[in-house]
Amino acid sequence: MNQTNASRMEVACSLLSEPERRFLLYELATDRTANIEDLVSQIAAWELDARIAGIDKETRQQVYVSLVHNHLPRLADYDIIEYDLRSGDIVLEEGFDDIKPLLEQFRQTEEEPELRERAPL
Numbered sequence: 647m648n649q650t651n652a653s654r655m656e657v658a659c660s661l662l663s664e665p666e667r668r669f670l671l672y673e674l675a676t677d678r679t680a681n682i683e684d685l686v687s688q689i690a691a692w693e694l695d696a697r698i699a700g701i702d703k704e705t706r707q708q709v710y711v712s713l714v715h716n717h718l719p720r721l722a723d724y725d726i727i728e729y730d731l732r733s734g735d736i737v738l739e740e741g742f743d744d745i746k747p748l749l750e751q752f753r754q755t756e757e758e759p760e761l762r763e764r765a766p767l
Contacts, residue, residue, distance in 0.1 A: 657724065658745045662752050665693065666709070667717045671749055674727065674738050682718075682734040686710045 662668055669689045674680055690701045690709045714731065721727040725741035 654744070655748075658748050661720060661724065661726070662745065662749060664717065666712060667721060668749065668752055668756075669693075670713065670717060670721070670736075671726070671742070671745075672753060674736060675742075675746070675749070678738040680736050682710070682713065682729070682731075682736060685736065686713065689713070 662671075666689055669692050670685055673685055673688055686706050686709045687698045687701060690696075690705050691698045693709070694701065694705065718727065718729050718736070722729060725739045726745065727736055727742070728739050729736040
């Protein structure tokens with residue numbers, strides 16, 4: 647493996663090491679587009695192993711802030727997603743295809759059966 651491939655692998659592993667980023671990408675992999683409000687609810691539910699209806703406003707706000715100030719910008723920096731905070735739209739970009747195989751491997755090791763049993767990415 648040359649230095650460029652090794653660096654790309656390190657970046658991919660670093661990006662996917664955070665559960666919120668993986669959960670975000672699992673959801674986006676299905677339709678390649680989503681709205682941040684829907685993702686916030688689903689990610690919070692997975693993190694707390696709870697139903698979406700049971701997620702309180704404070705928890706949703708914490709997930710939203712984490713996505714907006716950390717996870718979305720990082721993924722956008724590597725051309726994995728594009729997002730528009732005004733509309734709330736998030737779309738997968740070409741860079742996603744580079745990490746898709748690794749994301750699938752991560753998905754197979756998730757503790758939550760719901761995540762492991764989803765259709766392949």
